[in-house]
Amino acid sequence: MANWYAIRARGTGAEVAIYDEIGAYGVSAKGFLTELGALPEGTPVDLRLNSPGGSVFDAVAIHNALKRHEGTVTVWIDGIAASAASYIAMAGDEIVMPENAFLMIHDPAGLVMGTAEDMRAMAEALDKVKGSLVSGYAAKSGRTPDDVSALMAAETWFDASDAVAQGFADRLIEPVRIAARFDIGRFRNAPPDLVEAIEAEPEPNAECDGREIEADEDTDAAAEGDPVEGAKDEPAATSDDPRPSAVTLPPSGAPPDPDAIRAEAIGHARAVVDLCRLAGQPQMAGRFLEEDASLDAVRAALLAAKAEAEPEIAPHHPQPGRSSAARPWGEIVARTFKLKG
Known part of the structure; x- marks a missing residue:
């Protein structure tokens, strides 16, 4: 099972890296909490964040566990701490941001x-979750709950200077090169500077596999054996699985670059997962990855699945699946026009 986090004991404490979508690939916060709880009592923790967010329930569990931790927790936002990741950051005794890093808060969604x-129950659950998040952001920033609630409703992005000025971070350091390539298209207010920085990033190579950050020396990110290199192993992303349909082959005669192959496979897997989520069919992603399906094939299959699930007219309460007594809307509309013509 792939991981979106890594925890490593060090001579002076422990280093935790969250460099992907929180709770992604079927790995919940349970393993994270187990590893964190195994650290000796009072161990100082350096938490390195570069994440677009993810499961809010996992994030709340991680935040609470870090707040309970007896040792000092220093959070380093190495690029982006958006959505649920920003709430995890609030557990830090000190939050450090490079000048070109970003933090984003918004309302939870489901x-x-x-x-x-069912709809009312979901709305009530989201209201309760937001109340918990508001408390955490307000406690760290010193802002009123009403102020925080308004900022969340507006999907507010803070650059490092703004985050420090408004209490969501404590200290600025020198800029870093943001190398993690996240899809931020899901967010409606992403800053143009951030979009340009991500789009302008060169393709991953042997020195930068698309996730590593060139950090200020104060963060000790360049230490030998940095766990960021192994922070996540996405499905079908190993160097011995070249995925010929998704990976660009090197020029004839040139040796294959395992790091480039792995990075492109990671990008392909992430794109497949995102397409399935947007279509409301996340359970289909595993099959597409096993079949090594192209993105065009994935889109076609998802459209076919959507068409198959077309709304029906039935005399009873709608149930999953197609009943023999029900007729799809498309058939009814076509028949109506045929009769009128």
């Missing part, structure tokens, strides 16, 4: 399918 009662 998906639900069912009755009106």
Whole structure:
């Protein structure tokens, strides 16, 4: 099972790296909490964040565990701490941001399918989750809960200077090169500077596999054996799985670059997962990855699945699947026009 985090004991404490979507690839916070709890009591922790967010429930659990930790927790935002990742950052006794890093807070979101009662239950759950998040942001920043709630509703992005000025971070350091390539298209207010920085990043190479950060020496990120290199092993992303349909082959006669192959495979896997999530069919991602399906094939299959699940007219309460008594809307519309013509 792939990981989106890494925890490593060091001579002077422990270093924790969260360099991907929180709770991604089926790995919950349970393993994270187990490893964190195994650290000796009072161990200082350096938490390195570069994440677009993820599962809010996992983030709340991680935040609470870090707050309970007896040792000092220093958070280094190496690039982006957005959405749920920003809430984890609030657990730090000190939050350090390079001048070109970003932090984002917004309202929690969720998906639900069912009755009106199901919808109301989801809304109530989201309200409760937001209340918990507001408390954490307000406690760290010193701002009022009403101020924080308004900032979340507006999906507010802070650069490092703004984050420090408004209490969401404590200290600035020299800029770093943001090498992690996240899809921030899901966010409506992403700063143009951040979008340009991500789009302008060169393709990953042997020195930078798309996740590593060239950090200020104060962060000790360049220490030998930095765990960021192994912070996550996405599905089908190993160097011995070249994924010929998704990976660009080197020029004839040139030896294959394992790091480039791995990076492109990671990008392909992430794109497949994102497409499935947007289509509301996350369970289909595993099959597409096993079949080494191209993105065009994935889109076509998802559209076909959506068409198959077209709304129906039935005399009873709608149930999953197609009943023999139900007719799809498309058939009814076509028949109506045929009769009128």
